[in-house]
């Protein structure tokens with residue numbers, strides 16, 4: 101009788117092992133344990149790191165297509181890069197574009213909410229409204245705490261890559277982001293411009309003090325692909341998490357053994 105139970109346990113374990121490959125990754129992870137890495141929206145043109153923001157010359161570099169990228173380290177730092185273009189219904193030749201760089205620390209609250217706390221002095225925004233700003237884009241400091249009501253990571257079966265789904269503070273889903281690099285491509289996770297008079301600037305409003313005005317055209321465009329796709333490992337899909345499967349196996353064996361002993 102014992103042998104029958106034990107063999108059943110063993111078979112179940114083997115079965116779990118074989119389906120574990122799929123089951124483990126396709127279960128949404130709300131914990132933040134798999135958040136580390138560089139995530140990028142579908143256009144796959146916007147990536148955090150020095151290809152988006154050059155902190156030495158304080159340049160925001162316009163990617164070839166709009167998109168979003170957010171990176172997380174395992175030790176609590178994040179960086180975000182946004183490039184949004186809004187069409188102009190009245191005049192299609194006059195789209196407005198905005199580039200935003202922020203970095204700082206993040207926190208996953210126990211209720212699953214994700215908070216992003218930027219280093220206030222480092223955030224930058226470049227707003228281009230070509231038909232109204234006379235060709236001079238507004239380059240300003242930018243600091244806004246990010247609140248995502250919830251989020252999860254999951255293996256996207258269709259694309260075969262890991263997906264990060266963020267939900268805005270009101271629950272609206274953000275466009276999905278896909279894992280591009282792990283470990284992440286990021287600028288140093290320290291305050292980059294500590295000399296700027298940002299210490300007294302405690303407001304986290306969307307509007308912030310203008311630090312400079314530069315023409316978008318004067319900012320250097322660089323080819324991100326050639327600079328980055330070579331020196332970092334592009335993450336496709338990770339192999340199943342063997343430790344999870346192992347613990348599941350041991351749990352099943354323990355339960356079965358206990359069931360035998362106490363029966």
Ligand SMILES: *[C@@H]1O[C@H](CO)[C@@H](O)[C@H](O)[C@H]1NC(C)=O
Nearest residue numbers: 209210211212213247249250
């Ligand atoms: C989690 O807690 C924070 C702070 O108390 C709150 O702002 C947020 O709405 C909560 N999230 C959910 C999903 O309830």
